Amino acid sequence: MPIKVIKRKKNKSDKVNTPTSSAMIAPTATSLYNKLEDNISLFSALFSDCSDVIFRRFQIGKDNPLLAAIIYVDGLVNRQSVDLEIMEPLMYFTRIDQKDTMSNIDIEIIKQLNITVGEIKEDQNVMSIVNAILSGDTAMFIDNFPIALILNSRGWENRGIQEPTTENVIRGPKEGFTETVRFNTALLRRRIKDPKLKIKGFKLGKRTKTDVVIAYMDDIVNKTLLQEVEKRLNTIDTDAIFESGYIEQFIEDSPFSPFPQMQTTERPDKVAGNLLEGRVAILVDGTPMALIAPATFAQLYQSPEDYYERAIFGTAVRLIRLLGLFLATSLPSFYVAVLTYHHEMIPTQLVLALARSRMGVPFPAILEALLMEGVIEILREATTRLPGTIGQTIGIIGTLVIGQAAVAAKLVSPAMIIIVAITAIGAYITPNYSTTYSIRFIRFPLMLAAAFFGVFGIAAMWLFIIIHLAGLESFGIPYLAPVAPLKLSDIKDTIVRLPLWAMKKRPMIPENRNLIRQGSSTVASSRRRTKW
Template sequence: MGFLDGIRASKSQSNNKSKPPNNHFVAKDIVFNVDYLEKRFSDCSDIVFRKIKSNHKTNKDTIVLVFTDGLVEGMSINDGIIKQINLYSQIYNSKKINIDLLQNLLLVNEINRSNNFDEIIENILSGNTALFLEGSDEALILNTRGWESRAVEESSVESVIRGSKDAFVENIRTNTALIRRKLKDPNLKVKDLKVGSRSNTSIAVVYIGDITNQQLLNYVVNKLEEIEIDGIFDSGYIEQLLEENTYSLFPQMQVTERPDKVCANLLEGRMAILVDGSPDALILPIGFIQLFQSPGDYYERLVFANFVRLIRFFGFIIATTFPAIYVAITTFHQEILPTDFVLDIAKSRVEVPFPPIIEVLLMEGTIELLREASDRLPIKIGQTIGIVGAIVIGDAAVRANIVSPTMVVVIAITVIGSYIFPHFSTSYTMRFIRIPMILMAATFGAFGIIITWTWLIYHLCSLNSFGFAYLSPFAPSNLVDMKDAAIRAPLFGLKTRPIPTPKGKKSRK
């Protein structure tokens, strides 16, 4: 007969105990509590029920620990809980133990009480340990979280030459600690929420209380609390559920793995959303200009930083328009090029059976296939496929007269231009803009490119990120904020925060 079975047997012989009327709350009868949890956790082999005798003479002060194997730190349970109870029991064998005594006796850094089974179960599944004591209608929630996690290391998608090399990991508390290390400000607030009816994913909204716009904060928190979904497994879920313009090609939140980037944006009055299990933080609200900014822009000297930022803007034009310009010129506007250059292009296309638009679409499709294949394969094989595949296929396509050499050069420069942005996800926007730009260029020539750019600028002017103009500080115009737009002013000149913050507050990045 097991230990708990023995308790049940002794309880069945006693008539002075009664079952509680509401089984959603903890009872003083430990047998009832254990039975209830065993039913809720039926067929859950990773849920451990650890029995302890706090009094070796009688079973009246029986203690049961309930925790999830793999989510707890064994040392905390063994040394901080079980060892302390056994030591007390050996010294004071005849002394009755109670819940207040346990709360002061256990060596655990965080102890809470709860009498609600739903709350207790949520804590057990989050890595905490629930302690039930015979005769107590409350359980102790002990912080024993200690699962395996990835160590803090350099970001693989947002690397900088000069600057810190730490990046967020999948543990939300590690991520908030990385922010706290850089911003030792008591006004730095971390508001915890639970999202997902079944996953109960922990989400942290990080902001600086005396800087962040309170109306914006309340709006975002309310939107998060209104989310109805079974599970949240990455920050991408939150991004899609919060954004107001779902079908826009431009992101309304910025994704980053860098704590220093989050801290800089917090000081500008923005807020960050961290999701447990995701190494990416969401920054909001943002503007179009932020897609071109990198933490390295503020770590390098002024001239070099501005040169690199202007290169990014040039890369944006190349990534979105260069193939369309080639199609427009070769199809409609050959006269704008020097005669010798036009003849060279014509010679390279003599044996190509397809018009320029087909050439471009074939090459774009091939590049996308190679890009997707290299992402899905193991790292070493993927890099080989991406480099070797592009060279081999490009050379073979030229030799087979499927595309012209000039087209291969144009596509190669375009692909390079789409990868110079600080974060990889921005390249998706550039790649999708190219397609309608190419089609319009093939249909209307240079006028098609102008029409597409007019639509893009109109869309950017009408777009907003949580109520703030997406194209600010250009539309609406704000000369003060332009000190850190296309190019940045010296650090001593960046004295005011941008528009999303209370007027007059000063900041230095």
């Protein structure tokens, strides 16, 4: 890239604003002035009453010095970097040849000889300079240059890289994303050291100007999918993006569906794995939660640990999750249906025990179920919002004390407590936190349907959910893929999890442009039988 050299402008220039007095400086100006003072007054007008914005004037060189100023936001910059990498070299160790008259000095020389900051950009547009300052960069102005140097000095207090709080694994990396998008992209880079990993930046939100990046593998991702993601991101027109959930809501296919149509994760290994399967990740500054699009229902039931542990147990755990899904959604409704409509389905000995335990319980089974499930939801919500230790206490009080007391007071039957406990645990078996909402709240309509029509009601409600899921699509990918529509080759990593060496090809869903993942040579296949 040819270096664009901007010569020092003489006082007269047709392109540069030349105000005669400071009164004429309007904060609406779009390009910079030639004079340093004009620029400073322009920015002090823009940043009026912003006590955290620091203006610092100084001189470059001793003899025949150049007037300069830097503007930065206190707290967003690394103070050491500003002091030692920007001001010190310019003020003390000016390596500009003193014989070279400062009058025809080149800005490029300052950049190349005197600033030890890594990333420097030149900018003439006022608004983008403002954005840069607000993002933590330091803007440097030099007298008689209608240009600002944007020096990357970002460095604010932030949470270090910690273990992900929502998606724990026993075996596997313990790193989670943080609130800083740059760290997050770095975490991805560290996992995929391939120039084909593209990280494209956007700024979204008219006021928050949040940094949003989309990451994808250039030679794997399906271009239509990529264009679709970009198109949808560009349609977002809103004030504020605080969390990836904001973006999710603006770009998802069916906003009224109870099912999440994008994966949310704070695990870099999960994102990296998905990128290599041809998906697109959306990372948002200010939140550790990344979005992965498109999502399928089966994916929401997969954890990175499935791949780290041995294949047999990966499969077993997935089957257990499926069972958990079934129990968490349908167990209370089956309990209600069987108890109120089809008691003949209960084994003879058990029906007696159940009937006896329900003697004296005043509520019908549905009220009992709604009551207890409601209590569990309240407890869950309360304990989530409370600080850890108190949360645990409340949890114990809630579950043990209320459960015990409710049974003793004959408000509910003991069997109901068992059902509630199983469903409450079952709902959390999914590795994806957003999905727990879907599962927990689906069971209420199921329970109501069971209360009105018994198992026929459950069948009807299930059908309704299945039809809804079958109609759902996430970025053009059927939500129930690869089961419906069936892609047999993809089943290898859906309900079952084959050994990694057996997954020679990437999944067909989403369609990708580079199907072969690896060679087939493995220890298992090339091992020779030893002759004894």
